[in-house]
Amino acid sequence: MTDSDTFDIEALNALRLLGPDPADWVAERPGLDHNVTIVGGGQTGTAFAFALRRAGIGKVTIIDAAADENGAGIWLTRARMNKLRTPKNLVGPELGLPALSFQAWYEARHGAEAYAAIDRIPRTAWAAYLKWYRTFLGIEIRYGTRLARVEPADGAFRLHLESKGEPRIETTRKIIFGNGILGSGGAFIPEVLAKGLPRSLLAHTSDPIDFSALKGKDVAVVGGAASAFDAAATALEAGAASVRLFSRRETLASVPILRVRGYPGAYDNYAYLPDAIRWHQAIRYRQAGSTPPPDSIERVLRFANFHLHLGAPWTEAHVRDGRAETTIKGETFAFDYVIAGTGYFSDPNVRPELADFAEDILLWRDFYTPPADEQDAYLGAHPYLGFGHEYLEKEPGTAPFLKNIHVFNPSGFVSFGLPIGDVPSLKRDVPGVVARISRDLFLDDLPAHERRITGTVPPDFEDSLYAGAVHGDRQKVAAD
Incomplete structure (x- = not known):
């Protein structure tokens, strides 16, 4: 066994x-x-x-x-x-x-x-x-x-x-x-990507992606949260020629705002908070951003062909010669495939x-x-x-x-x-x-249920079960 x-x-x-x-x-x-x-x-x-x-x-x-x-x-x-x-x-x-x-x-x-x-x-x-x-x-x-x-x-x-x-x-x-x-x-895909690129060149991280098909390809990942890093790592591990990750933030989100709510008082009673407090907490999370775990970042850093672009939102995208092309901070990039890790x-x-x-x-x-x-x-x-x-x-x-x-x-x-x-x-x-x-x-x-809980209930035992032990005229009790 x-x-x-x-x-x-x-x-x-x-x-x-x-x-x-x-x-x-x-x-x-x-x-x-x-x-x-x-x-x-x-x-x-x-x-x-x-x-x-x-x-x-x-x-x-x-x-x-x-x-x-x-x-x-x-x-x-x-x-x-x-x-x-x-x-x-x-x-x-x-x-x-x-x-x-x-x-x-x-x-x-x-x-x-x-x-x-x-x-x-x-x-x-x-x-x-x-x-x-x-x-x-x-x-x-x-x-x-x-x-x-x-x-x-x-x-x-x-x-x-x-x-x-x-x-x-x-x-x-x-x-x-x-x-x-x-x-x-649903999955959120920024308008600049949705309108500028065909789905043959674009996927969201929620989509089924054939990463094996990205072997030897140049890949862009848009987004700076965990799913973006996980997609970038998976592409690199599948043999992508290069992967560039573009984040609109100047630094990666690193402050886990939700963690301070984890104690039982806040965790158990959160739904009873006034609306203003619940809204403010949601805003704090939005402003701080979703933090990728350190091991997700370390996973891509093992590859020399990974490049991180900070403060680099995509403001335009189009197709040229069958590839996705964009210009960011005056530099033009072309990719065989773009993955949007842009949330929901x-x-x-x-x-x-x-x-x-x-x-x-x-x-x-x-x-x-x-x-x-x-x-x-x-x-x-x-x-x-x-x-x-x-x-x-x-x-x-x-x-x-x-x-x-x-x-x-x-x-x-x-x-x-x-x-x-x-x-x-x-x-x-x-x-x-x-x-x-x-x-x-x-x-x-x-x-x-009222009929059920007020219904007739048969007794578990008859009076004769305890009659012989009743104090007083036992014969009379027994006869009764």
Whole structure:
């Protein structure tokens, strides 16, 4: 028996000691396919599935547009870092159960000394752990299933799906969007690149990129955050002839603003902060910039054919002789390929699945007016979410169904102060969202539950069980 086999047995025993999963207590509604539909089968979707199961909420389904498990989430697709960017000891999808943690899984396979020796979690090890987590807990994901449209209908939703190329419609009471950073809006490509270059010469870091095709090529990477450095490193490691990284900042962002919020007081209570404070914290992050980890920078510095350009925004781009050409600070450069590591934007109005009601969703710009020196259209387009990560109505009473859509992707950043969907958000927010879903489902069916909790209960025993021990006339008591 291997150490991993022993670990699986120990994990099974931990679940046994936790007790069996509660029975599904949600009142049956004829004609409804699901109580909860989770959109996205990555780390967020699987964590929610387990948490909902432990809350006794049944009829939960997970859909993912990826063809199979290797395409779901980011870890084996567009994530190109060698290590996760978060500390290795954060609580993740195990949600407080040590036997299901990454550390327990890793130590069973590599030993405690090996875990102690890593500073952060290797990306491929994290992907393998998530696969084990899914398999061990028996979490089923319907791959090849894309959500095309959400249609509010009779106190529920009609989901217009494309399942393996075939259209179908299913109904659900609740939706959780655990669909990652692209699900919050889209990839941001600066206009100068989008208009000046064809997609044959241009990709965003969120795109599937064939880096092997860049061998011997001159590559430009635009952006100065982690994903830009990871793309540059991957191109260099694939044999690119040269890679130039262009950052609009005069120096690379090096101050991790979010780190000071990590203590329990701020972390646990962030959503209760006044709007002005939450907005100001988001502005501070925007001004400081997203910091690439030092090892991502060191990864490109190993190559003599890497060049860093600071204070070098692209102001023009065009095609000449089949190559992308630009002039920066009076110097002209030509490239075989350009990769935009320029981040993402959040805006429910651009999501096709939300088209039926996107204009009814309350955004930060609708609810909060920042001071003149803190105006920011990018942050203003983020949804203003409720405490259960639910959408709120722009005009009260016009779209009450919005409270049944829970958003667990990075569009919750301004409201909750973290990149929602990343590992740090799981410990705090998954239990909170599940508690809100549980409350809503219970109160929405209150008449049925009131009948259930006030129903007739048979006695566990008859009076005769204790009659002989009653003080007084025992014969009379027995006769009675």
